[in-house]
Amino acid sequence: xxxxxxxxxxxxxxxxxxxxxxxxxxxxxxxxxxxxxxxxxxxxxxxxxxxxxxxxxxxxxxxxxxxxxxxxxxxxxxxxxxxxxxxxxxxxxxxxxxxxxxxxxxxxxxxxxxxxx
Numbered sequence: 001x002x003x004x005x006x007x008x009x010x011x012x013x014x015x016x017x018x019x020x021x022x023x024x025x026x027x028x029x030x031x032x033x034x035x036x037x038x039x040x041x042x043x044x045x046x047x048x049x050x051x052x053x054x055x056x057x058x059x060x061x062x063x064x065x066x067x068x069x070x071x072x073x074x075x076x077x078x079x080x081x082x083x084x085x086x087x088x089x090x091x092x093x094x095x096x097x098x099x100x101x102x103x104x105x106x107x108x109x110x111x112x113x114x115x116x117x
Contacts, residue, residue, distance in 0.1 A: 002049065006057075009074065049069050052073055070101060
């Protein structure tokens with residue numbers, strides 16, 4: 001899956017995702033300090049689902065009508081970086097296709113899905 005990691009997502013998660021076969025872009029490298037709007041525009045132009053730990057991207061999608069190919073929000077408080085990566089890889093193994101065109105919220109024991117746009 002083609003993913004763009006927001007600046008608030010550890011590059012170590014990206015490394016784990018790459019090892020699991022995903023194509024990863026990094027906002028911290030490609031768009032350092034960019035606004036959320038610019039990050040979404042880049043995700044759209046690159047056809048990458050956006051991975052973030054921030055709720056703001058959902059607001060942009062619903063209020064401003066900016067819809068990336070998918071939005072994955074990591075809601076994993078108190079998880080180590082390694083545990084976050086493992087949980088996300090586990091979810092993408094079974095739900096990657098569902099994440100396209102949707103907001104997928106990854107929580108400790110469940111995932112929630114909401115259509116974008």
